[in-house]
Amino acid sequence: MPVYGRRLKQQKVRQSMSRKGNCLDNATMESFFGTLKSEFFYMNRFRNVDELQTGIKDYIHYYNHDRIKLRLQGLSPVQYRMKYKQH
Template identity: 55%
Template sequence: MQSSMSRKGNCWDNACMENFFSHFKSECFYMNSFGTSEEVRGAVSMYIRFYNHHRFQKKLNNLSPYQYRTQVA
């Protein structure tokens, strides 16, 4: 993985992705060891599903992003 760089002096460009990658690294990547690139791909896919469908977020009234979007619609 390679971090992205925002415009000079503008830390808000990538704030949401930096937040996601911070959670991903601490909750998934650092807790596992991977032997192949397929294992990494599988872990990323599973974590994205977990993050969107099951992981509640305080800023979304303790709902997952999926639950929050379907509640509004």
């Protein structure tokens, strides 16, 4: 999107992209952001940006340390990594 690209350049932000049309690179993050929105963002109201930022930080900690996933044998991502790191 040209307008978006120009805005990034104005802010001195380098856009991260792979080959044109390759959507698989972002699948993991797209999945996470979808979960973040459905489990956190849409369920709450925020009075200001600081409240939103604090909530996002808290949610990311919850997601990594407390939220279990069946795909990870009922462990949180951190617990799963620690289990296999020790072996």
